[in-house]
Amino acid sequence: MTLLDDYDALLFDLDGTIYRGEEVVPGADRAVEAARAQQVKVRFVTNNASRGPDEVAEHLTRIGIRSTPEEVSTSSQAAAAVLAEKLQPGATVLVVGSDALVHEVELKNLATTRLHDDSVQAVVQGLSKDVGWRDLAEATVAIRGGALWVACNVDPTLPTERGPLPGNGSLVAALRTATGSEPVVAGKPATPLMDEAQRSADAERPLVVGDRMDTDIAGAVNAGLDSLLVFSGVSTPQELLDATEDLRPTYVGLDVAAVTREGVRIDTNRAWADAVREALGRLGLEHEVA
Known part of the structure; x- marks a missing residue:
């Protein structure tokens, strides 16, 4: 039995989980194809709002991960959906971010601008490497x-x-400091993005797979979903050992290839520190914690 036998969809994070920049995490291509072969649906769920679903799918395919735009859920889509829920059609939104974010907002029948005037009713902010002071x-x-x-x-x-x-x-922190305000968050760990990905896959029992406890795993916890934390990106074994309840995954693995195996489950019936040390020992990572 493997994790693929227990779940009907895999909600993969991208940055740090499937790839790092232009480099595929070793084994990620085989893990994705193994899921497809077993009729487990695949969704690529990314907080990165700098590219649209078509660009994300093209990038994945180019680096060796076969994908389609329909399999991609981005935080820009989730943010646009949040705006559409809270604003009237035709309302003007000031966009701080990429043209892909502009496109998603306009798909929701909202107007966009890059400059403030009296017509602006909302600001949406997503990652763009070209964002500047102005x-x-x-x-x-x-x-x-x-x-x-x-x-x-x-x-x-x-x-x-x-x-x-x-x-x-x-960049959000810069605006938080300048305005004293807090944004509505659409991406992980908030639930709009995770909910949309689950709906898109028509999944009853999805598994969230990610490398960040503060976004991927917390997002799964908030959505009531099981999760697999992989150590190919940001979060570390020591951070897992120190994790509070809202950041605790169901399983741990070295990388996404873990979905093709039984899965190292953290025993929640034991004290957290003992359970984590036992799980890390099974991965050969017990020396990574104090």
Whole structure:
């Protein structure tokens, strides 16, 4: 028996889980194909709002992970859905982020702008490597003026082949400091993105697979879903040992290839520290914790 026998869908995180920048995490391609072969649905669920589903699917396919846009759920889609729920059709949204985010907002019959004026009713913020001071300044004026503020995600860092680099959460922190306000969060660990991915897969028993306890695993906990924490990205064995209840995964693995095996489950009937040490020992990582 493997984890693929127990779940009807896998909700994969991307950055740090399936790939790091342009580098595929070893074994990720085989894990995805094994799921398909067993009729387990696959969804790529990413907090990164810099690219649209078609771009994400193209990138995945180019680096060796076969995928389609329909299998991709992004925080930009979730943020656009949140805006559509809270605003009237045709309302103007100031976008701090990529053109892909602009596109998702406009798909919801909302107008977009990059400059603040009296018509702006909301600000949506997602990762873009081109965001600068002027973009943040426009958003600051809008938020201070009472505009709804929706953040695609609050990940402080973005895993890359060069190591962690500033993520959208770092830019959100700048606006938080400048405005004294808090955004509505659409991506993990908030539930809108996870809920949309589960609906998209029509899944009754999905497994969330990710590398960050503060987003992927916390998002699974908030959505009431089982999760697999992999150590190919951000979170470490020591962080797992120190995790509070809202950050605790169901399983742990070295990488996504763990879905093709039985799965190292953390025994919640034991004291957390003892259960984690036992699980890490099965992975050969017991030396990674104090």
